[in-house]
Amino acid sequence: xxxxxxxxxxxxxxxxxxxxxxxxxxxxxxxxxxxxxxxxxxxxxxxxxxxxxxxxxxxxxxxxxxxxxxxxxxxxxxxxxxxxxxxxxxxxxxxxxxxxxxxxxxxxxxxxxxxxxxxxxxxxxxxxxxxxxxxxxxxxxxxxxxxxxxxxxxxxxxxxxxxxxxxxxxxxxxxxxxxxxxxxxxxxxxxxxxxxxxxxxxxxxxxxxxxxxxxxxxxxxxxxxxxxxxxxxxxxxxxxxxxxxxxxxxxxxxxxxxxxxxxxxxxxxxxxxxxxxxxxxxxxxxxxxxxxxxxxxxxxxxxxxxxxxxxxxxxxxxxxxxxxxxx
Amino acid sequence: xxxxxxxxxxxxxxxxxxxxxxxxxxxxxxxxxxxxxxxxxxxxxxxxxxxxxxxxxxxxxxxxxxxxxxxxxxxxxxxxxxxxxxxxxxxxxxxxxxxxxxxxxxxxxxxxxxxxxxxxxxxxxxxxxxxxxxxxxxxxxxxxxxxxxxxxxxxxxxxxxxxxxxxxxxxxxxxxxxxxxxxxxxxxxxxxxxxxxxxxxxxxxxxxxxxxxxxxxxxxxxxxxxxxxxxxxxxxxxxxxxxxxxxxxxxxxxxxxxxxxxxxxxxxxxxxxxxxxxxxxxxxxxxxxxxxxxxxxxxxxxxxxxxxxxxxxxxxxxxxxxxx
Numbered sequence: 028x029x030x031x032x033x034x035x036x037x038x039x040x041x042x043x044x045x046x047x048x049x050x051x052x053x054x055x056x057x058x059x060x061x062x063x064x065x066x067x068x069x070x071x072x073x074x075x076x077x078x079x080x081x082x083x084x085x086x087x088x089x090x091x092x093x094x095x096x097x098x099x100x101x102x103x104x105x106x107x108x109x110x111x112x113x114x115x116x117x118x119x120x121x122x123x124x125x126x127x128x129x130x131x132x133x134x135x136x137x138x139x140x141x142x143x144x145x146x147x148x149x150x151x152x153x154x155x156x157x158x159x160x161x162x163x164x165x166x167x168x169x170x171x172x173x174x175x176x177x178x179x180x181x182x183x184x185x186x187x188x189x190x191x192x193x194x195x196x197x198x199x200x201x202x203x204x205x206x207x208x209x210x211x212x213x214x215x216x217x218x219x220x221x222x223x224x225x226x227x228x229x230x231x232x233x234x235x236x237x238x239x240x241x242x243x244x245x246x247x248x249x250x251x252x253x254x255x256x257x258x259x260x261x262x263x264x265x266x267x268x269x270x271x272x273x274x275x276x277x278x279x280x281x282x283x284x285x286x287x288x289x290x291x292x293x294x295x296x297x298x299x300x301x302x303x304x305x306x307x308x309x310x311x312x313x314x315x316x317x318x319x320x321x322x323x324x325x326x327x328x329x330x331x332x333x334x335x336x337x338x339x340x341x342x343x344x345x346x347x348x349x350x351x352x353x354x
Numbered sequence: 355x356x357x358x359x360x361x362x363x364x365x366x367x368x369x370x371x372x373x374x375x376x377x378x379x380x381x382x383x384x385x386x387x388x389x390x391x392x393x394x395x396x397x398x399x400x401x402x403x404x405x406x407x408x409x410x411x412x413x414x415x416x417x418x419x420x421x422x423x424x425x426x427x428x429x430x431x432x433x434x435x436x437x438x439x440x441x442x443x444x445x446x447x448x449x450x451x452x453x454x455x456x457x458x459x460x461x462x463x464x465x466x467x468x469x470x471x472x473x474x475x476x477x478x479x480x481x482x483x484x485x486x487x488x489x490x491x492x493x494x495x496x497x498x499x500x501x502x503x504x505x506x507x508x509x510x511x512x513x514x515x516x517x518x519x520x521x522x523x524x525x526x527x528x529x530x531x532x533x534x535x536x537x538x539x540x541x542x543x544x545x546x547x548x549x550x551x552x553x554x555x556x557x558x559x560x561x562x563x564x565x566x567x568x569x570x571x572x573x574x575x576x577x578x579x580x581x582x583x584x585x586x587x588x589x590x591x592x593x594x595x596x597x598x599x600x601x602x603x604x605x606x607x608x609x610x611x612x613x614x615x616x617x618x619x620x621x622x623x624x625x626x627x628x629x630x631x632x633x634x635x636x637x638x639x640x641x642x643x644x645x646x647x648x649x650x651x652x653x654x655x656x657x658x659x660x661x662x663x664x665x666x667x668x669x670x671x672x673x674x675x676x677x678x
Contacts, residue, residue, distance in 0.1 A: 093479045096478060099465060101484055124477060135459070168669075
C-alpha cells in the first residue's frame, strides 16, 4: 500500500494502462504539454510521446467524437474533458453516438471509450465550472457512469473502465484531487456496479458518492458523538446502480438520507429514492430524505456557494430531524 | 472517343440503376406501409456515391448520412439486408434496429447511417486516427451534405483532421438544400471549398451529376489522402429530385428548377454517353434492368420473409455484458 493523492492515483492508472496496452492513448485539452488542467497527466507526454498523449484543440464535440471513431477503429481511447460543463458541447457524440451505436447497429459495433472529466463545486468557480451533471449522464442507457470518491477507486475504477467493452464516463470531483488515501498499486481493476460501505452503522444510512463522501463521513463522525451510528454507503457507480446494496443497508438501518451534489429536481438522489420506494418501502421507518444542491446556478462568493451545497451540518441536521420523527 | 472500359462503365451504370430502382421500390413500399419512419431518397444523386466509392478499397472505411441507401448498396451490403433493415426485420443489416437512416455493416467497414447532421464527421476523424496510430494505410470516406457545413462539428473536424494529417476523404454532397433551406440562405460564404482551404485542406469541386467526373476526382483525392498528404475535401454538386423525406410540399424550390436538374439526370446522361461511345446497346440496357429488377425482387422477398426480432431481445446489445 502506498499513500497517494487522488490525482496521483488517476495518473498511476493512466500510466499503467499506457504502458501495458498499446491501444490505449489519452487525448484532451492541455493533457500534454500543460500536464492536464488538474495536473493529472503531468509527465505522461514525456514518458509516452505525442502520439499517445495528444493535446487537442478546444473542440469538445470533435475530440470526443474522434474518441468514438478511434474506439470503433480498434483503439482504447481515454478522452479527458476539462470539466463537466464543457462536456455539454460533446453531448451529441456521447448521447447520440457513443451510447447508441452498439444497439442501433444490432450489436455489430463496440465503442470501448473512456471519458474522464472533473465535476462539482467548492472552488468558487461560479456557474459555468461547478455543476454536478453526472446524474444526467446516468439517465442514458448505453453509458456506464462512475464516480470514484477515494484514491484507490480513482485508480481501480479507471482500470475497470478500460476493461469495459462499452463507453464509460468517469466523474472526478475536483475537490478530491488533493485528497490522500492508501492505494495498492499492484491491485487490479475495481468491480463496476458495486457500492461500498465506508462506515458501518445501524441508525441511518447516508447514501452518497464522489465529492459528497467526505462530507457524509464528517457528518457521521459528528453524529457518532451524539450516539447515532450512521452507515455511509458510497455508490461508486451511478449507472449501474447497486440497488441491492442500498436495500441491504436500508434493511439494517430503516432510515435513508441521500446526499447528492446534483440539484434535487430530477436528480440521481430522486432515482435512489424511487428505487427504495419500489424495493424497500416496508423497511422504511420514515420517508427518505435528500440533501442536494440548492436549485440555483452555482454562485461565486464563498458564503453563497457553501449555502448552495450539501454540507456536513445540513446532513447532520437532516438526520436529527429524521430521528425526532416516530419510527 | 471512348474514355472508359466497357465493363467498368456498365458496372457504374448498373450501380446507379440499382440505387434508382431500389429507391423507387422503397417509396412504393413506404406508401403501402411496409416501410415506416423517415425515408430519404437519393434519387438524382446516384453519381456521387457510385463515382466516389470507386476510389475506395475494401479496407477503407465509410461514414455516411441518413440518406445512405446508395452508399450502402455500392459498398456491397446485400440489397436484401438493406431492404430488410427498412422493413425493421431481424435479417436487416442493423438487425432492424436502425431503419433507413441507420445502416451498418462492420464487416464492410460501413459505419452508418448517421442522422444527426454533422455528427458523423468526428467519428470519421477518429476512425482515421485509429488507422494512423496502428500504421494502416487506409482512407476513411466521410459523406455529408451541404447542410452539415453550418455545424460546428464540420469546422472542428476539418481542423482536427488537417492538424493531425489524418487520412479522411471528406465528401460533401452539395444538393443545394439543407432540408428546405438553400445554401445561399444559410451560408455567408457558399463556396464550400474555401472553408476547407481555411483549415489547410486541399479541396476540389466536381459535377456530381457526372459519374465519370466524380470517379476521376475521387480517385485523385483518395490517392492524395492514401499517400499521407492528410485530408481532402471533395464537393460534389448534385441535386435531389425527390422530396427531402417522403412528405415534403417542396415550397422552397420551383418546379422549373427541379426540371432543369432532371434534364441532367446522371443515369440518363451516362446512358446517352455510353450509347454514343458504342458501349451500350438496347439489349445491354434491357439485360441490366432485368438483372436489377430481379435483385430488387429478391431483396423484397428476403425482407418479407425475414423474422421480427423477438421482443425478449429488446434490451440486448445496449451493453455487451449486462442488461440496462
